Amino acid sequence: PPLTGVIRSVVLILTLLGTWFLMQTYFDHRWKVINPRSWLAKQPPRHKCGNQRSCPQNYFAFKITSGAANVVGPSICFEDKIIMSSVKNNIGRGLNIMLVNGTNGKLLKTGIFDMYSGDINKLDAFLQEIKVGTIVLVASYDDPATKMNAKVQAHFERLGSSHVRKLGFRDNWVFLGAKGMKNKSPFEEHIKNDRKTNKYDGWPEMLEMEGCTPRKMD
Template sequence: PTPAGVIRFTVLLLTLLSTWFILQTYFQHSWKAISLRSWLGEHQQKLLRHKCGNQKSCPQDYFAFKIISGAANVVGPSMCFEDLILMSNVKNNIGRGLNIALVNGTNGELLKTDAFDMYSGDITKLQTFLQEIKHGTLVLVASYDDPATKMNDKVRAHFTELGSSVVGKLGFRDNWVFLGAKGLMSKSPFEKHIKNDKETNKYDGWPELLEMEGCAPRKMD
Protein backbone atom coordinates (compact mmCIF):
# COMPACT_ATOMS: atom_id res chain seq x y z
CA PRO A 1 0.00 0.00 0.00
CA THR A 2 1.02 3.59 -0.63
CA PRO A 3 2.00 5.88 2.25
CA ALA A 4 -1.24 7.82 1.75
CA GLY A 5 -3.26 4.60 2.09
CA VAL A 6 -1.46 3.65 5.28
CA ILE A 7 -2.20 7.08 6.75
CA ARG A 8 -5.92 6.83 5.79
CA PHE A 9 -6.14 3.32 7.33
CA THR A 10 -4.42 4.51 10.53
CA VAL A 11 -6.76 7.52 10.84
CA LEU A 12 -9.81 5.29 10.29
CA LEU A 13 -8.60 2.81 12.88
CA LEU A 14 -7.94 5.56 15.42
CA THR A 15 -11.40 7.04 14.71
CA LEU A 16 -13.09 3.66 15.26
CA LEU A 17 -11.14 3.05 18.48
CA SER A 18 -11.99 6.54 19.79
CA THR A 19 -15.67 6.09 18.96
CA TRP A 20 -15.75 2.69 20.68
CA PHE A 21 -14.06 4.15 23.78
CA ILE A 22 -16.50 7.09 23.96
CA LEU A 23 -19.56 4.84 23.55
CA GLN A 24 -18.31 2.37 26.15
CA THR A 25 -17.62 5.16 28.65
CA TYR A 26 -21.04 6.74 28.01
CA PHE A 27 -22.98 3.52 28.51
CA GLN A 28 -21.01 2.62 31.63
CA HIS A 29 -21.84 5.99 33.18
CA SER A 30 -25.46 5.70 32.05
CA TRP A 31 -25.89 2.27 33.62
CA LYS A 32 -24.16 3.48 36.78
CA ALA A 33 -26.55 6.43 36.90
CA ILE A 34 -29.55 4.14 36.41
CA SER A 35 -28.27 1.76 39.07
CA LEU A 36 -27.70 4.66 41.47
CA ARG A 37 -31.21 6.00 40.89
CA SER A 38 -32.65 2.52 41.43
CA TRP A 39 -30.71 2.09 44.68
CA LEU A 40 -31.77 5.52 45.93
CA GLY A 41 -35.39 4.71 45.07
CA GLU A 42 -35.28 1.42 46.94
CA HIS A 43 -33.51 3.04 49.89
CA GLN A 44 -36.06 5.84 50.01
CA GLN A 45 -38.85 3.26 49.93
CA LYS A 46 -37.31 1.51 52.94
CA LEU A 47 -37.07 4.81 54.80
CA LEU A 48 -40.68 5.75 54.01
CA ARG A 49 -42.56 6.28 57.27
CA HIS A 50 -46.28 5.68 57.52
CA LYS A 51 -48.54 7.81 59.71
CA CYS A 52 -48.32 7.00 63.44
CA GLY A 53 -45.37 4.74 62.61
CA ASN A 54 -47.78 2.06 61.40
CA GLN A 55 -46.66 -0.86 59.28
CA LYS A 56 -48.90 0.12 56.36
CA SER A 57 -50.35 3.28 54.88
CA CYS A 58 -54.10 3.85 54.78
CA PRO A 59 -56.36 4.43 51.75
CA GLN A 60 -57.47 7.97 51.00
CA ASP A 61 -60.84 7.78 52.81
CA TYR A 62 -59.41 6.19 55.95
CA PHE A 63 -57.75 7.54 59.08
CA ALA A 64 -54.50 6.01 60.39
CA PHE A 65 -54.45 5.34 64.12
CA LYS A 66 -52.46 3.58 66.82
CA ILE A 67 -53.60 2.96 70.40
CA ILE A 68 -51.30 1.57 73.10
CA SER A 69 -52.58 0.68 76.56
CA GLY A 70 -50.75 1.40 79.78
CA ALA A 71 -48.15 -1.02 81.13
CA ALA A 72 -49.12 -2.01 84.70
CA ASN A 73 -49.37 1.22 86.76
CA VAL A 74 -45.98 2.48 85.58
CA VAL A 75 -46.10 3.51 81.91
CA GLY A 76 -49.15 5.36 80.66
CA PRO A 77 -51.02 4.76 77.40
CA SER A 78 -50.71 6.68 74.16
CA MET A 79 -52.94 7.42 71.19
CA CYS A 80 -51.97 8.58 67.71
CA PHE A 81 -54.45 9.62 65.03
CA GLU A 82 -53.39 10.74 61.54
CA ASP A 83 -49.84 11.20 62.83
CA LEU A 84 -51.00 13.47 65.66
CA ILE A 85 -50.40 12.35 69.26
CA LEU A 86 -53.73 12.78 71.05
CA MET A 87 -52.86 11.46 74.51
CA SER A 88 -49.56 10.42 76.10
CA ASN A 89 -47.24 10.80 79.07
CA VAL A 90 -45.44 13.60 77.24
CA LYS A 91 -48.67 15.56 76.67
CA ASN A 92 -49.50 15.03 80.36
CA ASN A 93 -53.18 14.40 79.63
CA ILE A 94 -53.53 10.76 80.71
CA GLY A 95 -54.59 9.14 83.96
CA ARG A 96 -55.16 5.73 85.47
CA GLY A 97 -58.45 4.15 84.50
CA LEU A 98 -59.91 4.90 81.06
CA ASN A 99 -58.33 7.38 78.67
CA ILE A 100 -60.67 8.55 75.94
CA ALA A 101 -60.23 10.75 72.87
CA LEU A 102 -63.09 11.97 70.68
CA VAL A 103 -62.44 12.70 67.01
CA ASN A 104 -64.67 14.10 64.27
CA GLY A 105 -65.45 11.11 62.07
CA THR A 106 -65.63 13.21 58.90
CA ASN A 107 -62.55 15.43 58.98
CA GLY A 108 -60.43 13.78 61.70
CA GLU A 109 -60.37 16.86 63.94
CA LEU A 110 -59.68 16.21 67.63
CA LEU A 111 -62.72 17.20 69.67
CA LYS A 112 -61.85 16.30 73.26
CA THR A 113 -59.68 14.12 75.49
CA ASP A 114 -60.27 13.06 79.08
CA ALA A 115 -59.19 10.46 81.64
CA PHE A 116 -61.51 8.74 84.10
CA ASP A 117 -60.28 7.09 87.30
CA MET A 118 -62.20 3.86 87.84
CA TYR A 119 -61.09 3.66 91.48
CA SER A 120 -62.78 6.91 92.41
CA GLY A 121 -66.11 8.59 91.73
CA ASP A 122 -65.35 9.35 88.08
CA ILE A 123 -68.00 6.87 86.99
CA THR A 124 -70.73 9.55 87.04
CA LYS A 125 -68.48 11.93 85.11
CA LEU A 126 -67.74 9.16 82.58
CA GLN A 127 -71.42 8.36 82.17
CA THR A 128 -72.22 12.00 81.36
CA PHE A 129 -69.22 12.18 79.00
CA LEU A 130 -70.43 9.15 77.03
CA GLN A 131 -74.04 10.37 76.88
CA GLU A 132 -72.97 13.66 75.29
CA ILE A 133 -70.98 12.12 72.42
CA LYS A 134 -72.49 13.24 69.12
CA HIS A 135 -73.43 10.98 66.23
CA GLY A 136 -70.53 10.31 63.84
CA THR A 137 -67.83 10.83 66.47
CA LEU A 138 -64.94 8.38 66.61
CA VAL A 139 -64.08 7.21 70.13
CA LEU A 140 -60.57 5.98 71.01
CA VAL A 141 -60.07 4.24 74.36
CA ALA A 142 -56.98 2.99 76.20
CA SER A 143 -56.86 1.47 79.67
CA TYR A 144 -54.23 2.23 82.30
CA ASP A 145 -53.81 0.30 85.56
CA ASP A 146 -57.50 -0.58 86.04
CA PRO A 147 -60.40 0.18 83.69
CA ALA A 148 -63.34 -1.51 85.42
CA THR A 149 -63.43 -1.49 89.24
CA LYS A 150 -66.45 0.83 89.47
CA MET A 151 -67.77 0.45 85.93
CA ASN A 152 -71.56 0.03 86.03
CA ASP A 153 -74.07 -1.43 83.60
CA LYS A 154 -75.03 1.96 82.16
CA VAL A 155 -71.44 2.74 81.21
CA ARG A 156 -70.98 -0.73 79.73
CA ALA A 157 -74.14 -0.21 77.69
CA HIS A 158 -72.78 3.07 76.29
CA PHE A 159 -69.58 1.37 75.16
CA THR A 160 -71.58 -1.47 73.64
CA GLU A 161 -73.52 1.11 71.61
CA LEU A 162 -70.20 2.47 70.39
CA GLY A 163 -69.36 -0.99 69.00
CA SER A 164 -67.53 -2.75 71.84
CA SER A 165 -67.82 -6.53 72.05
CA VAL A 166 -65.86 -7.09 75.26
CA VAL A 167 -66.80 -4.27 77.62
CA GLY A 168 -69.42 -6.51 79.23
CA LYS A 169 -66.69 -8.80 80.58
CA LEU A 170 -64.08 -6.15 81.32
CA GLY A 171 -62.67 -6.74 84.80
CA PHE A 172 -60.23 -5.52 87.44
CA ARG A 173 -56.83 -4.62 85.96
CA ASP A 174 -57.66 -5.98 82.52
CA ASN A 175 -56.04 -4.23 79.58
CA TRP A 176 -58.28 -2.83 76.85
CA VAL A 177 -57.86 -0.77 73.68
CA PHE A 178 -60.80 0.15 71.50
CA LEU A 179 -61.89 2.36 68.62
CA GLY A 180 -65.61 2.74 68.01
CA ALA A 181 -68.08 5.36 66.87
CA LYS A 182 -71.37 6.91 67.95
CA GLY A 183 -74.02 5.59 65.60
CA LEU A 184 -72.09 2.47 64.64
CA MET A 185 -74.57 -0.09 63.33
CA SER A 186 -72.37 -3.13 63.98
CA LYS A 187 -69.53 -4.33 66.21
CA SER A 188 -66.26 -2.46 65.80
CA PRO A 189 -63.39 -4.45 64.26
CA PHE A 190 -60.93 -2.37 66.30
CA GLU A 191 -60.74 -3.83 69.79
CA LYS A 192 -58.29 -5.83 71.90
CA HIS A 193 -58.67 -7.16 75.43
CA ILE A 194 -56.46 -9.20 77.73
CA LYS A 195 -57.56 -10.52 81.11
CA ASN A 196 -55.77 -9.96 84.38
CA ASP A 197 -54.64 -13.52 85.16
CA LYS A 198 -51.88 -14.29 87.64
CA GLU A 199 -50.97 -17.38 85.61
CA THR A 200 -50.31 -15.42 82.43
CA ASN A 201 -49.63 -11.83 83.57
CA LYS A 202 -46.44 -10.34 82.21
CA TYR A 203 -46.12 -7.91 85.10
CA ASP A 204 -46.71 -8.57 88.80
CA GLY A 205 -50.48 -8.13 89.06
CA TRP A 206 -51.06 -6.82 85.52
CA PRO A 207 -51.20 -8.33 82.01
CA GLU A 208 -48.92 -7.14 79.22
CA LEU A 209 -49.70 -3.94 77.37
CA LEU A 210 -51.81 -3.98 74.22
CA GLU A 211 -51.01 -2.27 70.94
CA MET A 212 -53.47 -1.82 68.08
CA GLU A 213 -53.02 -0.01 64.79
CA GLY A 214 -55.17 0.25 61.71
CA CYS A 215 -57.19 2.34 59.29
CA ALA A 216 -60.56 3.66 60.45
CA PRO A 217 -63.02 4.57 57.69
CA ARG A 218 -64.54 8.01 57.66
CA LYS A 219 -68.09 7.90 59.04
CA MET A 220 -67.81 4.32 60.37
CA ASP A 221 -71.04 2.36 59.91
Protein backbone atom coordinates in the same frame (compact mmCIF):
# COMPACT_ATOMS: atom_id res chain seq x y z
CA PRO B 1 24.26 5.03 60.82
CA PRO B 2 22.85 7.63 58.36
CA LEU B 3 22.14 4.95 55.74
CA THR B 4 19.87 3.08 58.16
CA GLY B 5 17.88 6.25 58.77
CA VAL B 6 17.42 6.78 55.02
CA ILE B 7 16.23 3.20 54.55
CA ARG B 8 13.75 3.58 57.38
CA SER B 9 12.41 6.78 55.86
CA VAL B 10 12.01 5.16 52.44
CA VAL B 11 10.23 2.15 53.97
CA LEU B 12 7.91 4.47 55.92
CA ILE B 13 7.08 6.50 52.81
CA LEU B 14 6.40 3.35 50.78
CA THR B 15 4.21 2.00 53.57
CA LEU B 16 2.24 5.24 53.73
CA LEU B 17 1.83 5.32 49.95
CA GLY B 18 0.65 1.71 49.92
CA THR B 19 -1.85 2.38 52.71
CA TRP B 20 -3.13 5.50 50.92
CA PHE B 21 -3.57 3.54 47.68
CA LEU B 22 -5.51 0.75 49.43
CA MET B 23 -7.73 3.22 51.26
CA GLN B 24 -8.48 5.15 48.09
CA THR B 25 -9.40 1.97 46.23
CA TYR B 26 -11.47 0.51 49.08
CA PHE B 27 -13.37 3.65 50.05
CA ASP B 28 -14.01 4.62 46.45
CA HIS B 29 -15.65 1.20 46.00
CA ARG B 30 -17.51 1.45 49.31
CA TRP B 31 -18.75 4.94 48.45
CA LYS B 32 -20.31 3.62 45.30
CA VAL B 33 -22.01 0.88 47.29
CA ILE B 34 -23.39 3.08 50.09
CA ASN B 35 -24.18 6.14 48.07
CA PRO B 36 -26.75 8.04 50.22
CA ARG B 37 -29.26 8.37 47.42
CA SER B 38 -29.34 4.65 46.72
CA TRP B 39 -29.43 3.92 50.46
CA LEU B 40 -32.37 6.24 51.08
CA ALA B 41 -34.21 4.87 48.08
CA LYS B 42 -34.17 1.39 49.59
CA GLN B 43 -35.64 2.45 52.94
CA PRO B 44 -39.25 1.39 53.51
CA PRO B 45 -41.70 4.30 53.52
CA ARG B 46 -42.85 5.64 56.87
CA HIS B 47 -46.58 5.40 57.49
CA LYS B 48 -48.71 7.59 59.73
CA CYS B 49 -48.42 6.82 63.47
CA GLY B 50 -45.53 4.47 62.57
CA ASN B 51 -48.04 1.85 61.44
CA GLN B 52 -47.20 -1.17 59.30
CA ARG B 53 -49.10 0.10 56.27
CA SER B 54 -50.65 3.25 54.89
CA CYS B 55 -54.38 3.88 54.87
CA PRO B 56 -56.54 4.30 51.77
CA GLN B 57 -58.16 7.58 50.90
CA ASN B 58 -61.12 8.51 53.13
CA TYR B 59 -59.66 6.51 56.02
CA PHE B 60 -57.91 7.73 59.15
CA ALA B 61 -54.75 6.12 60.54
CA PHE B 62 -54.62 5.39 64.27
CA LYS B 63 -52.61 3.58 66.91
CA ILE B 64 -53.76 2.95 70.47
CA THR B 65 -51.41 1.62 73.16
CA SER B 66 -52.61 0.66 76.62
CA GLY B 67 -50.64 1.32 79.76
CA ALA B 68 -48.05 -1.15 81.03
CA ALA B 69 -48.91 -2.05 84.65
CA ASN B 70 -49.15 1.21 86.62
CA VAL B 71 -45.77 2.44 85.42
CA VAL B 72 -45.88 3.26 81.69
CA GLY B 73 -48.85 5.29 80.54
CA PRO B 74 -50.96 4.71 77.42
CA SER B 75 -50.83 6.68 74.18
CA ILE B 76 -53.24 7.47 71.38
CA CYS B 77 -52.07 8.53 67.91
CA PHE B 78 -54.50 9.74 65.24
CA GLU B 79 -53.52 10.79 61.72
CA ASP B 80 -49.84 10.88 62.68
CA LYS B 81 -50.37 13.07 65.73
CA ILE B 82 -49.90 11.74 69.26
CA ILE B 83 -52.87 13.27 71.04
CA MET B 84 -52.64 11.58 74.45
CA SER B 85 -49.44 10.31 76.11
CA SER B 86 -47.24 10.48 79.18
CA VAL B 87 -44.99 12.96 77.37
CA LYS B 88 -47.93 15.30 76.89
CA ASN B 89 -48.88 14.73 80.53
CA ASN B 90 -52.56 14.34 79.62
CA ILE B 91 -53.21 10.71 80.58
CA GLY B 92 -54.13 9.06 83.86
CA ARG B 93 -55.16 5.91 85.67
CA GLY B 94 -58.39 4.35 84.43
CA LEU B 95 -59.85 5.06 80.97
CA ASN B 96 -58.24 7.56 78.63
CA ILE B 97 -60.73 8.61 75.95
CA MET B 98 -60.41 10.75 72.84
CA LEU B 99 -63.26 12.00 70.68
CA VAL B 100 -62.72 12.85 67.00
CA ASN B 101 -64.99 14.31 64.35
CA GLY B 102 -65.68 11.35 62.05
CA THR B 103 -65.91 13.53 58.95
CA ASN B 104 -62.82 15.75 59.12
CA GLY B 105 -60.73 14.02 61.79
CA LYS B 106 -60.51 17.05 64.06
CA LEU B 107 -60.05 16.51 67.79
CA LEU B 108 -63.22 17.26 69.73
CA LYS B 109 -62.40 16.37 73.32
CA THR B 110 -60.30 14.17 75.61
CA GLY B 111 -61.14 12.75 79.00
CA ILE B 112 -59.51 10.77 81.83
CA PHE B 113 -61.73 8.73 84.13
CA ASP B 114 -60.34 7.00 87.21
CA MET B 115 -62.19 3.73 87.73
CA TYR B 116 -61.00 3.50 91.34
CA SER B 117 -62.76 6.71 92.32
CA GLY B 118 -66.19 8.24 91.71
CA ASP B 119 -65.45 9.22 88.09
CA ILE B 120 -68.07 6.75 86.84
CA ASN B 121 -70.78 9.43 86.94
CA LYS B 122 -68.56 11.84 85.03
CA LEU B 123 -67.85 9.09 82.50
CA ASP B 124 -71.58 8.42 82.14
CA ALA B 125 -72.24 12.09 81.39
CA PHE B 126 -69.26 12.27 79.02
CA LEU B 127 -70.48 9.28 76.98
CA GLN B 128 -74.07 10.53 76.88
CA GLU B 129 -73.00 13.79 75.24
CA ILE B 130 -71.20 12.11 72.31
CA LYS B 131 -72.85 13.04 69.03
CA VAL B 132 -73.60 10.68 66.14
CA GLY B 133 -70.66 10.39 63.75
CA THR B 134 -68.03 10.87 66.45
CA ILE B 135 -65.10 8.43 66.53
CA VAL B 136 -64.19 7.27 70.05
CA LEU B 137 -60.73 5.96 70.99
CA VAL B 138 -60.06 4.37 74.39
CA ALA B 139 -56.88 3.21 76.14
CA SER B 140 -56.83 1.68 79.62
CA TYR B 141 -54.19 2.34 82.26
CA ASP B 142 -53.77 0.31 85.46
CA ASP B 143 -57.46 -0.55 85.94
CA PRO B 144 -60.43 0.06 83.62
CA ALA B 145 -63.24 -1.67 85.47
CA THR B 146 -63.45 -1.38 89.27
CA LYS B 147 -66.32 1.15 89.27
CA MET B 148 -67.75 0.15 85.88
CA ASN B 149 -71.54 -0.25 85.90
CA ALA B 150 -74.21 -1.54 83.51
CA LYS B 151 -75.21 1.96 82.36
CA VAL B 152 -71.70 2.85 81.22
CA GLN B 153 -71.22 -0.58 79.68
CA ALA B 154 -74.34 0.00 77.59
CA HIS B 155 -72.90 3.28 76.32
CA PHE B 156 -69.77 1.51 75.13
CA GLU B 157 -71.81 -1.26 73.54
CA ARG B 158 -73.70 1.36 71.51
CA LEU B 159 -70.30 2.62 70.36
CA GLY B 160 -69.54 -0.88 69.05
CA SER B 161 -67.77 -2.61 71.95
CA SER B 162 -68.02 -6.39 72.32
CA HIS B 163 -65.78 -6.72 75.38
CA VAL B 164 -66.78 -3.97 77.79
CA ARG B 165 -68.95 -6.28 79.93
CA LYS B 166 -66.02 -8.69 80.28
CA LEU B 167 -63.65 -6.09 81.72
CA GLY B 168 -62.26 -6.89 85.14
CA PHE B 169 -59.87 -5.49 87.70
CA ARG B 170 -56.53 -4.51 86.10
CA ASP B 171 -57.42 -5.89 82.67
CA ASN B 172 -55.96 -4.11 79.65
CA TRP B 173 -58.30 -2.73 77.00
CA VAL B 174 -57.96 -0.71 73.78
CA PHE B 175 -60.95 0.21 71.68
CA LEU B 176 -62.06 2.33 68.73
CA GLY B 177 -65.74 2.75 67.99
CA ALA B 178 -68.20 5.40 66.84
CA LYS B 179 -71.51 6.84 67.88
CA GLY B 180 -74.23 5.59 65.55
CA MET B 181 -72.56 2.30 64.59
CA LYS B 182 -74.93 -0.38 63.33
CA ASN B 183 -72.46 -3.22 63.83
CA LYS B 184 -69.79 -4.17 66.34
CA SER B 185 -66.43 -2.46 65.93
CA PRO B 186 -63.59 -4.53 64.44
CA PHE B 187 -61.13 -2.45 66.47
CA GLU B 188 -60.99 -3.82 70.00
CA GLU B 189 -58.49 -5.82 72.06
CA HIS B 190 -58.80 -7.05 75.63
CA ILE B 191 -56.49 -9.09 77.82
CA LYS B 192 -57.41 -10.45 81.25
CA ASN B 193 -55.50 -9.94 84.44
CA ASP B 194 -54.39 -13.52 85.19
CA ARG B 195 -51.59 -14.46 87.58
CA LYS B 196 -50.65 -17.42 85.39
CA THR B 197 -50.18 -15.38 82.23
CA ASN B 198 -49.44 -11.83 83.46
CA LYS B 199 -46.29 -10.29 82.05
CA TYR B 200 -45.96 -7.91 84.99
CA ASP B 201 -46.52 -8.54 88.68
CA GLY B 202 -50.28 -8.11 88.98
CA TRP B 203 -50.90 -6.81 85.46
CA PRO B 204 -51.15 -8.36 81.97
CA GLU B 205 -48.95 -7.27 79.09
CA MET B 206 -49.42 -4.00 77.24
CA LEU B 207 -51.76 -3.93 74.24
CA GLU B 208 -51.08 -2.13 70.97
CA MET B 209 -53.63 -1.80 68.19
CA GLU B 210 -53.24 0.01 64.88
CA GLY B 211 -55.35 0.31 61.78
CA CYS B 212 -57.38 2.42 59.38
CA THR B 213 -60.83 3.59 60.30
CA PRO B 214 -63.29 4.91 57.70
CA ARG B 215 -64.41 8.51 58.00
CA LYS B 216 -67.92 7.30 58.75
CA MET B 217 -68.05 3.98 60.58
CA ASP B 218 -71.26 1.96 60.43
